[in-house]
Amino acid sequence: MNILSIGNSFSEDAQRYIHDIARNAGVTLNTYNLYIGGCPLEWHFRYMLSEEKKYTLCVNGHNTYFFTSIKEALLSCAWDVVTFQQVSHFSVDYETYQPYLNELVCYVKKHCPKAKVAIHQTWAYEEGSDRLIKELKYQTRKDMFEDIKKAYIDAARDINADIIIPSGELMEALSESGIKVHRDTFHASLGVARYAIGLLWYAVLTGKSIKGDSFNLLDEKVTDEERKIVLKCVEDTVKSLV
Numbered sequence: 001m002n003i004l005s006i007g008n009s010f011s012e013d014a015q016r017y018i019h020d021i022a023r024n025a026g027v028t029l030n031t032y033n034l035y036i037g038g039c040p041l042e043w044h045f046r047y048m049l050s051e052e053k054k055y056t057l058c059v060n061g062h063n064t065y066f067f068t069s070i071k072e073a074l075l076s077c078a079w080d081v082v083t084f085q086q087v088s089h090f091s092v093d094y095e096t097y098q099p100y101l102n103e104l105v106c107y108v109k110k111h112c113p114k115a116k117v118a119i120h121q122t123w124a125y126e127e128g129s130d131r132l133i134k135e136l137k138y139q140t141r142k143d144m145f146e147d148i149k150k151a152y153i154d155a156a157r158d159i160n161a162d163i164i165i166p167s168g169e170l171m172e173a174l175s176e177s178g179i180k181v182h183r184d185t186f187h188a189s190l191g192v193a194r195y196a197i198g199l200l201w202y203a204v205l206t207g208k209s210i211k212g213d214s215f216n217l218l219d220e221k222v223t224d225e226e227r228k229i230v231l232k233c234v235e236d237t238v239k240s241l242v
Contacts, residue, residue: 001029003205004073004115005083006104008039010122012058013188014167017198017215019060024215027206033058034073040087044070045100048107074111081163081205082108085120086155088186089136092147094154105159118163118205121152123171129185145172165204166237167197173233179226191220196230203238210234 003018005011015031022029034055036043047054053067074082084104090096105117124145125132138144148168156164171188174181174196181193188194195218199210210231216222222230 001027001080001205002077003029003031003081003083003201004077004079005031005033005085005120006044006070006108007033007083007085007120008035008087009037009187010085010088010167011035011083011120013194014120014165014197014201015058016061016190016194017218018201020217021195021198021202021210021213021215022206025202025208025213027202027208029202029206031060032073032077034068034070035063038087040090041084041097041100041104045103048104070107071111074108079112079115081116081118082112083118083120083165084155084159085122086151088122088125089131091122091151092136092144094151097151097155098158101155101159116162117159118165119152119156119159119161120165121168122148123168123181123188124148126182126185127175129182131185141175142172163204164241165201166241167200169240170196170200170233170237173237174229177229177233179229189220191218192222192226192230194219195222196234199230199234200237203234204241 011033015033018031035058048070051069051071053069055068057064057066057068124141127141132138171181183189203210
């Protein structure tokens with residue numbers, strides 16, 4: 001399975017471990033991320049039109065330092081899944097998604113008609129953080145996530161998404177279980193959160209169980225207790241999609 005994300009640092013967080021999680025389970029799954037930090041859908045749309053090689057290509061969770069364009073990437077492989085997401089600070093406002101998301105999906109379908117279209121739900125900022133309260137004017141993390149959730153429901157409906165990857169739902173569940181999921185108040189933590197999101201992507205995209213997953217080559221240590229919580233939260237999040 002080959003997965004392409006037209007994304008930013010949040011898809012970088014998501015893709016860090018997926019390939020290795022799959023390989024540990026005996027599954028071939030390759031991930032590619034078109035990376036520009038802080039890139040919103042509007043910029044993706046403009047770079048789509050210009051065909052500029054603005055994107056750093058990350059493969060299987062690692063930066064290749066190779067620059068490419070959206071078109072070049074789409075034509076380089078027989079993609080099974082292409083994912084889309086909004087930049088985190090605009091994710092709460094669906095007006096920032098359109099018309100750019102619809103145009104990007106049409107472009108992908110033109111060049112990769114057999115690829116499934118996935119919407120990757122991003123997540124809320126850390127409770128009490130300056131970015132949450134001062135920048136986005138939310139009182140609580142839950143308030144931000146409710147707006148994110150609504151915007152992604154609208155996005156999935158408007159593009160007729162084949163797949164929804166609810167990373168935001170998972171991050172909420174982990175936070176409610178006492179797991180610290182952010183490393184800098186908005187990106188995923190390098191160990192437990194990136195691992196959890198990787199498991200979620202693997203489970204959603206392959207349909208395979210993550211029960212008893214033992215992958216542990218992580219950038220930060222995950223305790224046995226944290227692993228139990230992660231596995232339960234991922235399984236519960238996947239079940240909620242059915």
